[in-house]
Amino acid sequence: MEITTVGLNYLNNGYGLKSWLLTKDHKRIAILYLLSITGFFFLGGFFALLIRLELLTPAADMVQPDTYNKLFTMHGIVMVFFFLIPSIPATLGNFLLPIMVGAKDLAFPRINLLSWYIYVLGGAFTVVAAATGGVDTGWTFYAPYSTSASNSHVITAGLGIFITGFSSILTGLNFIVTTHRMRAPGLTWFRLPLFVWSMYATSLIMILGTPVIAITVLLVAVERGLHLGIFDPALGGDPILFQHLFWFYSHPAVYIMILPAMGVISEIVQAFTRKNIFGYAFVAFSSLAIAIVGFLVWGHHLFVAGQSTYAGLIFSILSFFVAIPSAVKVFNWTATIYKGAVSWDSPMLYAFGFIGLFTIGGLTGLFLATMGLDIHVHDTYFIIAHFHYVMVGGAIMGYLGGLHYWWPKITGRMYPEGWAKFAALTVFIGFNLTFFPQFIVGYLGMPRRYAMYAPEFQVYNVLSTAGATVLGAGYVIPMIYFIWSLKNAPLAGNDPWGARGLEWEIPSPPPTENFVVSPIVTEGTHQYAPSREVGIGH
Amino acid sequence: MSGHVAPKTMYYAVFLALLAGTGLTVAAAFFDMGAMNNVVMLAIASIKALLVILFFMHVRWSTRLTWVVVASGFFWLLIMFGLTMTDYFSRGWVEGTWR
Ligand SMILES: [Cu+2]
Numbered sequence: 034m035e036i037t038t039v040g041l042n043y044l045n046n047g048y049g050l051k052s053w054l055l056t057k058d059h060k061r062i063a064i065l066y067l068l069s070i071t072g073f074f075f076l077g078g079f080f081a082l083l084i085r086l087e088l089l090t091p092a093a094d095m096v097q098p099d100t101y102n103k104l105f106t107m108h109g110i111v112m113v114f115f116f117l118i119p120s121i122p123a124t125l126g127n128f129l130l131p132i133m134v135g136a137k138d139l140a141f142p143r144i145n146l147l148s149w150y151i152y153v154l155g156g157a158f159t160v161v162a163a164a165t166g167g168v169d170t171g172w173t174f175y176a177p178y179s180t181s182a183s184n185s186h187v188i189t190a191g192l193g194i195f196i197t198g199f200s201s202i203l204t205g206l207n208f209i210v211t212t213h214r215m216r217a218p219g220l221t222w223f224r225l226p227l228f229v230w231s232m233y234a235t236s237l238i239m240i241l242g243t244p245v246i247a248i249t250v251l252l253v254a255v256e257r258g259l260h261l262g263i264f265d266p267a268l269g270g271d272p273i274l275f276q277h278l279f280w281f282y283s284h285p286a287v288y289i290m291i292l293p294a295m296g297v298i299s300e301i302v303q304a305f306t307r308k309n310i311f312g313y314a315f316v317a318f319s320s321l322a323i324a325i326v327g328f329l330v331w332g333h334h335l336f337v338a339g340q341s342t343y344a345g346l347i348f349s350i351l352s353f354f355v356a357i358p359s360a361v362k363v364f365n366w367t368a369t370i371y372k373g374a375v376s377w378d379s380p381m382l383y384a385f386g387f388i389g390l391f392t393i394g395g396l397t398g399l400f401l402a403t404m405g406l407d408i409h410v411h412d413t414y415f416i417i418a419h420f421h422y423v424m425v426g427g428a429i430m431g432y433l434g435g436l437h438y439w440w441p442k443i444t445g446r447m448y449p450e451g452w453a454k455f456a457a458l459t460v461f462i463g464f465n466l467t468f469f470p471q472f473i474v475g476y477l478g479m480p481r482r483y484a485m486y487a488p489e490f491q492v493y494n495v496l497s498t499a500g501a502t503v504l505g506a507g508y509v510i511p512m513i514y515f516i517w518s519l520k521n522a523p524l525a526g527n528d529p530w531g532a533r534g535l536e537w538e539i540p541s542p543p544p545t546e547n548f549v550v551s552p553i554v555t556e557g558t559h560q561y562a563p564s565r566e567v568g569i570g571h
Numbered sequence: 572m573s574g575h576v577a578p579k580t581m582y583y584a585v586f587l588a589l590l591a592g593t594g595l596t597v598a599a600a601f602f603d604m605g606a607m608n609n610v611v612m613l614a615i616a617s618i619k620a621l622l623v624i625l626f627f628m629h630v631r632w633s634t635r636l637t638w639v640v641v642a643s644g645f646f647w648l649l650i651m652f653g654l655t656m657t658d659y660f661s662r663g664w665v666e667g668t669w670r
Contacts (some may be wrong), residue, residue, distance in 0.1 A: 278654045306661045328650060330659065342665050344658035 042445070042542040055440075057142035058545055061507055063128035064443075065149050066119060071512075073115040073156065080108035082505065085467075085498040091491055093484035099211035101484035103171035103185065107304055109172025111163075112131035118286060121293035122204055122239075123436045126232045128443060130537045132543065133226045135217025135552045140210040155197030155396075162189040169480060173283070176264030176275035182255040188257055197422035198247040201289070205239030208232050217281070218534075219554035226534055226558045227316055231296025233365075234320035238285045238327065247279040247406065248283035249275065271340050280331035288327045291391070291423060292320055294431020295362055298384050302366050303559035306373025306379035310559065312365045319358035324525055326355050336407045345404050352402035359395050363388060378530070379453035383434030386461045390426025394419060397472070415475030421468045425504075425559050433460065438449050440515065441525030445542040448518040452510060468501025534558040577626070585626045592619040 034043050043060045046052075053061055083104050087095045096104065096374050127145065132139050139145050147312035162168055168190045170179040179187050212233050216225070252263050253275070262268025265276040310316055332340060332348030366388055375381065397419040401407050410416065441447055486494070528537035535552060536543075572640050604611060625631040625664055 120633075149625055161615075174637070231608065273658070274655075277658070281651050328647065329654065332654065335658070340658045341660075341662040341663035344654075347654070 037186045041544060042051055042540065043545045044129075044445070044542050046341045046427070046545045048081065055146075055522050057138070057146055059127050059139050059142065059145055060443075060545075062145050062149055063126075064410060066123040066127060066152070069149075069153060069156065070116050070119055070124065073111050073415075074159075074508075077108055077111035077116055078316070078508065080104050080111065081501065084108060085482055085501040086485070088494045089498050091488045092484050099169065102171075102482070103167035104332075105482060106165050106168045106171050109157060110168070110190060110194070112424075113172055113286070113290075114197055115292040117424060118201055119152060119204075120290070120428065120432050121297060121435060122201075122232060122235055122360050123149075125228075125297065125432075125439060126208065126235075126293060129439065130211060130229060130232055131215070132539065132547050133229050133534065133558075134212060134215055135220055135479070135548065135554060136211060136215040137546045137548065139207045140215055140223075141207050144203050145207055148200040150206070152197055152200040155193045155195075155200065158193030158196060159191055162186040162193060165189070170299055170433055173279060174250060174275075175279075176253060176256070176270070176272045177266065181265045181267065188254045191254050194250050194466050195247045195254075196266070198227060198243045201239045201413055202243050202515065205236035205243075208236040213432055217554050218551045222556060223317070224316065224380070224557040225317075227313070227320075228296035228297035231292045231299070231319040231320045233294045234324040235289050236288050237321075237324050238430050239326070242282040242285045242289075245278060248280040260482060273335065276335050276338055276340075277331070280334045281328070283336065284331040285324070285327045287321055287423065290428045291431075292323060294435075295502070295535070296385065297431045297435035297438070298366060298387050299362075300534075300559075301380045301384040301434055303367050304438070304530050305371050305376050305378060305384070307438050307561045308369050308373040308559075309557070310365065311368035312361075313557070314545065315361050316365050319361040322358035325499065326351070326358070330355060330402075330504065331465060333402050333407070337411050338405050342404075343402070349402055349404050353399065356395065356399055359391075363392055363395075377454075379450060379457050380434045381429050381439035382454060382457040382461075383437065386457065386464075387430040387434065390422055392423030392465070394424075394427055397422065399479070408451070410475055412480055413475035414471040414479050417481050418468045418471035418475055422470075425460040425468070426464055430460070430511075433457075436511075436515075438530070439536070441529045442536055442541045442543070444517045444519055445525055445540075446522040447525050447529060448511075448522055452514045456507055456510040456514075459503060459510065461507075463500050463503030463507050465505050470494075470500075533560055577632075581626065588622055589619055592616075592622075606646050607658075 043058055053065065056062060056065075068465055084101070087093070087101055087104070089095075127139070165186055167185060168183070169185045170187060171240050171440065172181050174187070197446065212225075212229060255261055256265060256268070256270070262270040264270040264272050264274060269402060299310060299316055330348055330352040332344055333352045335348075336345050352533070356405065366384075397415070401410065401419060403415065437448070437453060470493040473482075474490050474497075479493075480488045525541045527540055529541075530537070535554070535558070538552070541549060592615050596612060597616070599608075599611050624641065630637060
């Protein structure tokens, strides 16, 4: 394998702090995002750790119930708005999308840098809210508690979310314009990597949905500060209106978090089975279908909130429809793996983890979309387990898989594969040990968001806390060997996996301008067996 | 994009129209029109928004793609209002539920 890391690349092209903080290079901005979201990931993880420690015993003996309310609220806010939503789009998406479309940068490099500063500003508000006493409303900010009753830092945290929303709108805008306008000659829509399709679908949700959450938290702040009656019935408002507005964004937001991971898995599955995806168009359009149908289902969060039963019926049926494009993806990945030359490298381990765990998370979502069953498990640990199977088992597995797959491209170095396999396995085991017991204890009736619980639930909570410890270790290990690899690991070369795609044709790490000569594209990505394309063979 | 250059007078005219709309909103607040209150207020607000989008945001002179983008934004707003209304309008339909 030829080694081509010598020469100027985006990492050694300028070293000062200024060369990073004022950069317009999408790859450097991706690194800035990577560092900041990693910080928030460990902050959110720290809150999760405290939650799990408190739940080790049925009594509220480690922290006061008030403190516990703040812990799960801050865990949710940090993980959802400051880690999961920017995770793949702002790091891997920022780094790879221009390269995958054969461009030198995103369409609006300055706006890209601006989006990071906006993110940091929003994050600062959240950190201030946490440091000055926290918020206790839950990450959902339900009114009228958030507008009239809570005496915690609702406005500060709300403003943090309002501000950060603009960073994701700008990222989405940048991605959409880049995909439309900056594709290399010959790179037709149906030759685009599936990762780009998933980024495109994600960007649509960011642009169409985020303004609604921004306005909603602003309305909460307005009602809290100026006592305008919007959500509080005592002031003439309607609390269910808050839930409609909140979930109009926050259900699609779940797809902002999972669609990018699906795009990553599509890439990994092709590269590590040496096969072109089964049913490219179906996988590509299923991303768009998920993005669009995802906007029509929010009422499934309101089944027991006082929403009309008839509206509940409509939302229940529509929610079932989302299962179709999701299942298309799972079946097509499986069909791709079938009879493929599967190699068991660490990115592929994460992909296998994703497919299995997302299937469980997705199918339990159908339980919850069923109105009768939802009444039984609403606001129990069953919901927590379902959500974490999709978000941790799905989105974070995809994120870690993608980080491992593209790490050689981003840094120019490999990582210790043995440790990576060990970490992937640790994450998988720790994850299931943490969250599977929560399905059971939730079904048995343990409600969410309480510091105390009935003694008969303790065994499940002990299992869960033990699992969380293992899971935490599984996240720290990659962090250590990734940092270690920067100086010590062997050089990666252009294409360490033997994968096909524009990003693997350029040096690792890529030069600042990505392509010295603008590429001309003649076929789609991951074409490993030319005979299959023309329909010869099996 | 080449960018359409509109005469300054047009901006002043639109600005005055927006001020008039605000005045009309305030004036309308003094009359109780029952169920029509919201309808009238929202109608005035929509006309003002339309003026801003068409003239201040230059959509009137923009490409078809821009029109599609703007229209889809409105369509999404309609989805939000429409599906929310399935809740509000059907709450009284079931015996024994609230309201
Ligand atoms: Cu939902």
